[in-house]
Amino acid sequence: MAIRTWAWAVFLLLALLSSSSSCRAAEAPSPQVSADADLAAIDDAHRTGYHFQPPKNWINDPNGVMYYKGVYHLFYQYNPKGAVWGNIVWAHAVSTDLVDWVMLPPAIYPTAPFDVNGCWSGSATVLPDGTPVIMYTGIDGENRQVQNVAYPKDLSDPYLREWVKPDYNPVIAPGPGMNATAFRDPTTSWQGPDGLWRLVIGTKDNHRGLAMLYRSRDFKRWAPAGRALHSGDTGMWECPDFYPVNSPGVGGGGGGTKHVLKVSLDLTRFEYYTFGEYDQATDTYVPDAALADGNDGLRYDYGNFYASKTFLDTAKQRRILWGWANESDSTADDLRKGWAGVQAVPRKVWLAPDGKQLVQWPVVEIESLRGNHVNVTDTLVKAGQHFEVSGLASPAQADVEASFQVMDLDKAEPFDPAWRAADAQTVCAARGAEAKGGVGPFGLWVLASDDLKERTAVFFRVFKGGDGGKHVVLMCNDPSMSSHADNLYKPTFAGFVDVDVAQTRGKIPLRTLIDHSVVESFGAHGKTCILSRVYPTKAIGDEARLYVFNNGESDVKVTHLNAYEIRSVKITADVKQNT
Numbered sequence: 001m002a003i004r005t006w007a008w009a010v011f012l013l014l015a016l017l018s019s020s021s022s023c024r025a026a027e028a029p030s031p032q033v034s035a036d037a038d039l040a041a042i043d044d045a046h047r048t049g050y051h052f053q054p055p056k057n058w059i060n061d062p063n064g065v066m067y068y069k070g071v072y073h074l075f076y077q078y079n080p081k082g083a084v085w086g087n088i089v090w091a092h093a094v095s096t097d098l099v100d101w102v103m104l105p106p107a108i109y110p111t112a113p114f115d116v117n118g119c120w121s122g123s124a125t126v127l128p129d130g131t132p133v134i135m136y137t138g139i140d141g142e143n144r145q146v147q148n149v150a151y152p153k154d155l156s157d158p159y160l161r162e163w164v165k166p167d168y169n170p171v172i173a174p175g176p177g178m179n180a181t182a183f184r185d186p187t188t189s190w191q192g193p194d195g196l197w198r199l200v201i202g203t204k205d206n207h208r209g210l211a212m213l214y215r216s217r218d219f220k221r222w223a224p225a226g227r228a229l230h231s232g233d234t235g236m237w238e239c240p241d242f243y244p245v246n247s248p249g250v251g252g253g254g255g256g257t258k259h260v261l262k263v264s265l266d267l268t269r270f271e272y273y274t275f276g277e278y279d280q281a282t283d284t285y286v287p288d289a290a291l292a293d294g295n296d297g298l299r300y301d302y303g304n305f306y307a308s309k310t311f312l313d314t315a316k317q318r319r320i321l322w323g324w325a326n327e328s329d330s331t332a333d334d335l336r337k338g339w340a341g342v343q344a345v346p347r348k349v350w351l352a353p354d355g356k357q358l359v360q361w362p363v364v365e366i367e368s369l370r371g372n373h374v375n376v377t378d379t380l381v382k383a384g385q386h387f388e389v390s391g392l393a394s395p396a397q398a399d400v401e402a403s404f405q406v407m408d409l410d411k412a413e414p415f416d417p418a419w420r421a422a423d424a425q426t427v428c429a430a431r432g433a434e435a436k437g438g439v440g441p442f443g444l445w446v447l448a449s450d451d452l453k454e455r456t457a458v459f460f461r462v463f464k465g466g467d468g469g470k471h472v473v474l475m476c477n478d479p480s481m482s483s484h485a486d487n488l489y490k491p492t493f494a495g496f497v498d499v500d501v502a503q504t505r506g507k508i509p510l511r512t513l514i515d516h517s518v519v520e521s522f523g524a525h526g527k528t529c530i531l532s533r534v535y536p537t538k539a540i541g542d543e544a545r546l547y548v549f550n551n552g553e554s555d556v557k558v559t560h561l562n563a564y565e566i567r568s569v570k571i572t573a574d575v576k577q578n579t
């Protein structure tokens with residue numbers, strides 16, 4: 001016993017000596033080491049807790065999203081070799097609840113002449129017998145963009161781990177006169193009354209973006225319809241998506257089905273959609289007359305959200321939308337971080353009851369992540385005031401649902417007629433969160449530091465004198481003060497919100513999902529959505545704060561606000577990989 005005590009004393013002494021020497025080392029680090037360590041900690045603090053991202057490397061478009069045998073599949077564009085775009089394969093993750101994910105090995109990667117230079121975006125179709133088939137763009141040996149099919153190797157595996165590419169690929173190649181380097185991203189297929197399958201592929205003819213229609217009886221031989229389902233003077237159309245939504249019966253009609261066509265614009269990197277009538281017999285699509293193509297078109301999201309894709313969740317009879325959010329930092333930042341790109345939370349999407357636009361909402365499963373919450377009710381925020389919503393352990397990973405009520409709509413400034421031709425982003429850039437107004441800006445400061453020098457504003461402004469004398473509601477995301485770091489892209493994002501504030505007695509609801517470097521907001525119950533990427537240096541982890549602010553002349557009441565902590569999702573490796 002005595003020897004043991006003695007041995008312990010020697011051990012402790014040695015341990016103390018070694019720890020004090022390592023302490024000394026820690027007290028006087030070389031400035032470079034310390035700066036690197038600080039940067040690494042900040043980089044780590046920007047990784048998301050519940051927005052999907054793999055442990056490392058570059059990701060972009062969601063691909064082939066589907067539901068199969070009780071499992072949700074998310075494939076996505078992935079560079080297995082680094083944090084910049086390149087070496088593109090289809091990475092694969094599965095989930096039973098759209099919340100926790102199992103990471104699987106890449107499902108589709110270059111193996112054959114028809115995809116030797118990359119496996120780009122595409123879609124999944126579940127055939128009537130339950131067999132899923134993937135159609136994706138392969139970059140062939142001549143760098144042409146061709147469309148290939150892949151089938152599961154083992155239909156009894158609900159994870160669909162392995163995929164087989166038949167030798168008869170490619171099944172669609174660019175025809176004579178077509179632009180072979182702009183011919184990609186096939187949609188999910190649909191079957192017409194004649195039994196033929198249809199799909200569209202994004203392409204361009206000079207500056208005209210096109211959704212080219214193809215037909216097939218057997219999913220193997222595809223014939224061009226020789227025309228576009230729709231086109232627009234917008235440059236290349238990437239990642240088209242075409243799907244039906246049920247219309248509840250606008251204007252007293254009996255309801256019916258509208259078809260949505262969404263495209264991603266390569267030139268501007270934003271997406272827009274139209275919806276209208278699709279005649280199955282003639283394969284014609286006519287968007288509703290009120291809906292614009294291009295810059296003035298409706299968007300799923302007025303922020304950082306691209307290459308999106310929907311699928312029908314047959315388990316819950318809902319349509320789910322996935323979209324990619326790129327980084328807004330520099331390539332050098334991404335290389336240092338070792339990762340780039342996240343997916344927005346999956347959103348349910350449907351047609352608004354008034355038939356004027358689509359509405360989106362985070363899938364209800366996300367709410368299972370909610371933990372502790374704080375609540376604010378009927379709290380007046382006077383002109384120029386703000387208050388902190390305290391009590392959450394970390395508002396850097398939170399879900400905030402609030403409703404604001406404008407107390408004096410008469411204070412709304414007139415809508416400048418010069419803004420009529422402008423988009424919301426231009427208006428909001430001219431009148432950012434710091435510019436005092438009549439009604440607004442009011443809303444949230446998220447990912448804010450306690451000295452408020454870092455903060456991202458999500459807010460509304462209300463103007464009067466819009467069309468028909470109605471108020472105009474603008475929703476903005478202003479990241480101009482979001483970070484002390486340099487070399488960040490900090491665009492002000494904005495969308496108009498179709499809410500008649502005179503009817504709602506000045507009430508405008510807002511939900512914001514905060515996830516370290518993601519601020520994803522849903523205005524007016526999902527009518528206007530804005531996702532933004534920000535990189536605070538102080539407002540990270542437990543140091544982040546959440547505030548309500550009002551920089552307008554009219555008082556604003558927070559009629560209710562619930563802020564929830566959100567637990568991190570579980571991202572696990574596939575157990576079968578280790579066996």
Ligand code: DQQ
Pocket residue numbers: 060061077088120121122137184185238239306307
């Ligand atoms: N990303 C893919 C293309 C697609 C683009 C390549 C959109 O198939 O057009 O990674 O982000």
